[in-house]
Amino acid sequence: METLVQDDMKGESAIEDIPILQVMHLIKHFPVHGGIFLRKQGVVHAVDDVSFDVRKGQTLGLVGESGCGKTTLGRCIMGLYPLSGGSVKLHGQNITGATGKKLKSFRLRMQMIFQDPFESLNSRHTVGEILEEKYIIHNRLSNDIRGSGNSSSRRREIVKLLDRVGLSEQAITRFPHEFSGGQRQRIGIARAISLEPEVLICDEPVSALDVSVQSQILNLMLTLQKDMGLTSVFISHDLAVVRHVSDHIAVMYLGKIVEMADAGKIYDHPMHPYTKALLSAVPVADPKSTRERIILKGEVPSPLNPPEGCRFHTRCEYVMDICKHQEPRLEPSEAVILKYSSELLNSDNESLNVVKDSLDAVKDSLDIVKESLKYTGNSNSNSTHHLVACHLYHEKEVKR
Amino acid sequence: MINESKAKLTATSDIILNVSNLVVSFETEKGRVKAVDGAGFKLKKGATLGIVGESGCGKSVTALAIMGLLPKPSGRIESGTIEFKSEDMVPLMGKQGEMHKIRGRQISMIFQEPMTALNPVQKIGVQMNEVYQLHFPLMKSHDMDNASISMLAQVGIASPDKVIRQYPHELSGGMRQRVMIAMALSSKPDILIADEPTTALDVTVQAQILDMINDLQAKLGMSVIIITHDLGVIAENCDDAVVMYGGRVAERAAVPDLFSNPVHPYTQGLLKSIPGFATTPKSTLPTIKGQVPSLDKMPSGCRFSNRCDHVMEICRSAVPLETEPAKGHFVACHKY
Numbered sequence: 245m246e247t248l249v250q251d252d253m254k255g256e257s258a259i260e261d262i263p264i265l266q267v268m269h270l271i272k273h274f275p276v277h278g279g280i281f282l283r284k285q286g287v288v289h290a291v292d293d294v295s296f297d298v299r300k301g302q303t304l305g306l307v308g309e310s311g312c313g314k315t316t317l318g319r320c321i322m323g324l325y326p327l328s329g330g331s332v333k334l335h336g337q338n339i340t341g342a343t344g345k346k347l348k349s350f351r352l353r354m355q356m357i358f359q360d361p362f363e364s365l366n367s368r369h370t371v372g373e374i375l376e377e378k379y380i381i382h383n384r385l386s387n388d389i390r391g392s393g394n395s396s397s398r399r400r401e402i403v404k405l406l407d408r409v410g411l412s413e414q415a416i417t418r419f420p421h422e423f424s425g426g427q428r429q430r431i432g433i434a435r436a437i438s439l440e441p442e443v444l445i446c447d448e449p450v451s452a453l454d455v456s457v458q459s460q461i462l463n464l465m466l467t468l469q470k471d472m473g474l475t476s477v478f479i480s481h482d483l484a485v486v487r488h489v490s491d492h493i494a495v496m497y498l499g500k501i502v503e504m505a506d507a508g509k510i511y512d513h514p515m516h517p518y519t520k521a522l523l524s525a526v527p528v529a530d531p532k533s534t535r536e537r538i539i540l541k542g543e544v545p546s547p548l549n550p551p552e553g554c555r556f557h558t559r560c561e562y563v564m565d566i567c568k569h570q571e572p573r574l575e576p577s578e579a580v581i582l583k584y585s586s587e588l589l590n591s592d593n594e595s596l597n598v599v600k601d602s603l604d605a606v607k608d609s610l611d612i613v614k615e616s617l618k619y620t621g622n623s624n625s626n627s628t629h630h631l632v633a634c635h636l637y638h639e640k641e642v643k644r
Numbered sequence: 645m646i647n648e649s650k651a652k653l654t655a656t657s658d659i660i661l662n663v664s665n666l667v668v669s670f671e672t673e674k675g676r677v678k679a680v681d682g683a684g685f686k687l688k689k690g691a692t693l694g695i696v697g698e699s700g701c702g703k704s705v706t707a708l709a710i711m712g713l714l715p716k717p718s719g720r721i722e723s724g725t726i727e728f729k730s731e732d733m734v735p736l737m738g739k740q741g742e743m744h745k746i747r748g749r750q751i752s753m754i755f756q757e758p759m760t761a762l763n764p765v766q767k768i769g770v771q772m773n774e775v776y777q778l779h780f781p782l783m784k785s786h787d788m789d790n791a792s793i794s795m796l797a798q799v800g801i802a803s804p805d806k807v808i809r810q811y812p813h814e815l816s817g818g819m820r821q822r823v824m825i826a827m828a829l830s831s832k833p834d835i836l837i838a839d840e841p842t843t844a845l846d847v848t849v850q851a852q853i854l855d856m857i858n859d860l861q862a863k864l865g866m867s868v869i870i871i872t873h874d875l876g877v878i879a880e881n882c883d884d885a886v887v888m889y890g891g892r893v894a895e896r897a898a899v900p901d902l903f904s905n906p907v908h909p910y911t912q913g914l915l916k917s918i919p920g921f922a923t924t925p926k927s928t929l930p931t932i933k934g935q936v937p938s939l940d941k942m943p944s945g946c947r948f949s950n951r952c953d954h955v956m957e958i959c960r961s962a963v964p965l966e967t968e969p970a971k972g973h974f975v976a977c978h979k980y
Contacts, residue, residue: 527854
């Protein structure tokens with residue numbers, strides 16, 4: 245039986261704590277060519293030195309506004325773009341720059357769901373053909389024991405697959421245009437899970453859908469993830485959706501991660517000024533809500549020429565001198581506690597109030613960190629820290 | 645602040661736009677379909693009305709009908725009235741000259757896609773001056789430029805004298821939407837209709853734009869209709885809201901009432917199905933089953949009947965009439 249294979253795979257990775265997907269110092273620059281001889285005129289810094297781990301069965305949410313590099317990052321992880329630097333590891337194996345057979349064997353274990361269900365399905369193929377393609381391509385290659393070798397067994401698989409995503413068997417002979425947006429996204433999901441991957445990269449999977457359909461698709465994705473033990477990266481600009489599906493969240497701005505922590509922590513105690521502004525800008529469907537809204541000034545600078553120092557300094561209301569020339573590192577928020585206790589209480593820094601505000605947040609996160617240290621005994625995993633890249637929270641820089 | 649302004653706006657003379665029983669139909673391959681089927685609502689002077697619904701619910705078509713911009717010849721107003729300052733505009737729709745005096749002068753509209761709504765081969769200044777050329781033909785071109793510049797400054801564009809010499813593609817999405825708003829407001833209209841003004845924009849830019857619309861509304865004393873699919877935008881920016889489904893108004897009420905006490909099963913489902921910051925992460929979200937049927941396949945009777953959890957016999961046969969279970973809170977559902 246085909247389902248046995250899945251169970252076996254689960255059994256293999258009994259060690260729950262190793263990261264399935266590791267992204268290390270990933271850099272992606274796109275050269276811009278122009279002029280008569282199409283000379284290189286500049287570089288778009290789409291993703292600049294991004295690192296994170298995703299553990300088995302967990303979801304990392306990537307949020308940020310358009311142009312922050314989240315989609316590029318997703319595509320780089322999938323190997324759809326060659327990297328300009330850094331590496332991506334799957335189960336500790338470096339998959340950077342893999343080609344041919346090797347790349348395909350990684351693709352078998354890592355799949356992607358795309359944003360636009362109207363464009364990501366071939367309009368001239370029936371749903372059956374779209375879903376069958378995967379089995380043909382990967383079967384020929386891997387010669388494995390999935391039993392998807394002939395057309396009737398493939399059809400059996402496809403029917404099962406359609407049932408799993410809530411579509412009927414009749415869908416096999418129909419074309420994508422005959423389906424609504426939500427149903428098409430179900431087909432996209434079916435295609436992504438057909439080979440029972442371990443990692444799923446979801447690039448804005450529900451952004452193009454209506455509200456009432458969006459919740460159906462989110463429910464489906466959560467169920468599938470639980471059933472299949474999928475590890476996933478969920479890219480979206482919708483903070484509420486990301487919060488709903490993610491264990492950890494990374495907030496991106498202009499190609500860099502500015503803050504990364506457990507989902508709840510980011511939402512309850514955002515630390516980076518950008519995260520705060522982003523969260524406060526989301527309209528909440530509650531007229532009684534009394535949140536204070538932070539309106540950011542200006543626009544996102546061009547990634548062709550990102551600002552020096554902290555990339556957010558041109559729009560930050562707490563900007564200090566240091567922000568303009570020194571780039572803040574993404575560091576654990578324990579640094580804040582150090583800074584807070586030692587220096588800042590006595591100083592007359594303008595940012596004192598800001599830091600005071602986040603004191604409670606820090607205390608909380610410290611408790612959680614301590615607790616998790618007790619459990620895992622592992623202080624290096626990014627999942628237990630609240631990482632933030634901002635000079636407000638970094639002791640050494642402020643002292644100068 | 646919102647509540648105060650609402651309290652004094654109850655007399656009928658304060659209603660600037662009154663749409664009633666509006667029916668709009670389109671000629672399609674499958675025959676004439678009614679995209680809007682008996683929609684009605686009132687816009688109070690100086691207030692903000694939100695029209696919310698999913699794609700295909702007829703919210704944009706309603707706006708186009710008000711503007712007299714229905715695609716011709718396929719779309720037409722079958723029946724109903726659109727009273728602007730107590731005068732029915734529907735008979736004027738056929739006469740181009742009459743509508744010109746109102747459209748862009750007294751009622752302006754901004755569109756979802758600022759890129760497609762602006763002419764890509766004309767400079768911003770030229771496009772902005774068109775409004776003055778049309779409605780204030782005696783104005784000198786130098787004055788037009790100055791008026792455009794001051795309008796752009798009002799919508800928060802940093803260097804307006806530079807922007808009027810630029811082309812739309814040189815501006816970011818947020819800037820383009822600001823230009824659109826500046827254009828729409830340059831004739832100091834009484835009503836601004838904003839059709840998904842921020843859907844194509846990022847949340848932080850959306851916050852900037854909505855904030856700016858609110859400011860300008862207070863400054864210019866105009867009424868605003870915001871059309872959106874985002875209930876959050878409605879909750880934060882509108883005084884009254886209209887929930888549309890399948891071309892009909894399902895429910896309309898003052899925003900605080902609608903959110904604290906939604907009565908139509910569709911509104912209830914819609915509010916519950918949004919993952920909010922308060923919902924338990926990874927929990928199963930309540931959903932509305934099925935999907936919006938296409939206009940030619942709408943069920944008879946109540947159009948929501950095939951997706952409703954509270955469906956009764958009567959829902960499948962009779963169209964529910966609008967009732968008022970609480971003061972100022974209207975709903976079209978057989979339950980009430």
